[in-house]
Amino acid sequence: MSLPPVINLFSKLALVDDHWAPKIVARMNTYHFKVVKLQGAFVWHRHAETDETFIVLEGSTRIEFRSGTVELLQGEMIVVPQGVEHRPMAEAECSVLLVEPSGTVNTGDAPGGLTAPDGVWI
Amino acid sequence: MSLPPVINLFSKLALVDDHWAPKIVARMNTYHFKVVKLQGAFVWHRHAETDETFIVLEGSTRIEFRSGTVELLQGEMIVVPQGVEHRPMAEAECSVLLVEPSGTVNTGDAPGGLTAPDGVWI
Numbered sequence: 416m417s418l419p420p421v422i423n424l425f426s427k428l429a430l431v432d433d434h435w436a437p438k439i440v441a442r443m444n445t446y447h448f449k450v451v452k453l454q455g456a457f458v459w460h461r462h463a464e465t466d467e468t469f470i471v472l473e474g475s476t477r478i479e480f481r482s483g484t485v486e487l488l489q490g491e492m493i494v495v496p497q498g499v500e501h502r503p504m505a506e507a508e509c510s511v512l513l514v515e516p517s518g519t520v521n522t523g524d525a526p527g528g529l530t531a532p533d534g535v536w537i
Numbered sequence: 538m539s540l541p542p543v544i545n546l547f548s549k550l551a552l553v554d555d556h557w558a559p560k561i562v563a564r565m566n567t568y569h570f571k572v573v574k575l576q577g578a579f580v581w582h583r584h585a586e587t588d589e590t591f592i593v594l595e596g597s598t599r600i601e602f603r604s605g606t607v608e609l610l611q612g613e614m615i616v617v618p619q620g621v622e623h624r625p626m627a628e629a630e631c632s633v634l635l636v637e638p639s640g641t642v643n644t645g646d647a648p649g650g651l652t653a654p655d656g657v658w659i
Contacts, residue, residue: 416602416604418602418607470546472612493544494563496538514565516566
């Protein structure tokens with residue numbers, strides 16, 4: 416067996432030159448780990464089929480829910496429950512590791528200009 | 538809806554006072570995120586049913602495979618493939634975030650003195 420690859424998350428982030436477009440860095444069973452840089456306001460959306468995990472690698476971001484807003488700092492994580500509307504918003508650039516099932520589209524039920532192609536590895 | 542909790546991984550780690558005993562910090566669908574501190578040598582084992590993800594939060598660890606050894610530093614991750622024998626080994630204490638299906642036992646197919654109770658939250 417060849418050795419499984421070691422993935423340096425910060426080296427992967429250094430290759431990301433856009434915002435809101437998650438890039439896959441690893442697969443675990445039917446799930447993907449994705450790095451993404453956030454800046455500005457995203458769109459309100461929900462993922463009807465799955466929870467979605469955000470882990471902040473650098474910077475900070477807020478995530479708005481209809482019932483209130485949370486702030487996530489470096490080293491913090493949150494699991495957005497399946498079906499719950501949310502909107503990430505980062506005043507300064509924030510780097511995040513997402514964990515979600517493969518095939519999860521970034522804008523969920525709200526496709527539009529910020530919808531990123533799924534399945535892009537970096 | 539109440540807001541989803543923000544989980545500070547380093548605050549959780551500060552509560553961990555043992556080694557090799559993963560503690561659950563979050564659930565995503567049927568998966569758990571667990572913090573664990575490694576020190577010394579673990580046992581050779583495999584997980585017959587699942588891949589297993591290691592993300593290094595602090596320190597460094599090696600993971601031995603039958604075909605060679607990888608070293609993981611802070612900010613690096615690896616997905617150990619389903620069914621592949623491995624043995625973590627950390628010369629100094631290393632803090633890790635594990636991602637794996639709920640019910641995954643730390644020692645896999647090699648139960649013994651280092652087998653930790655499953656389902657413990659912190």
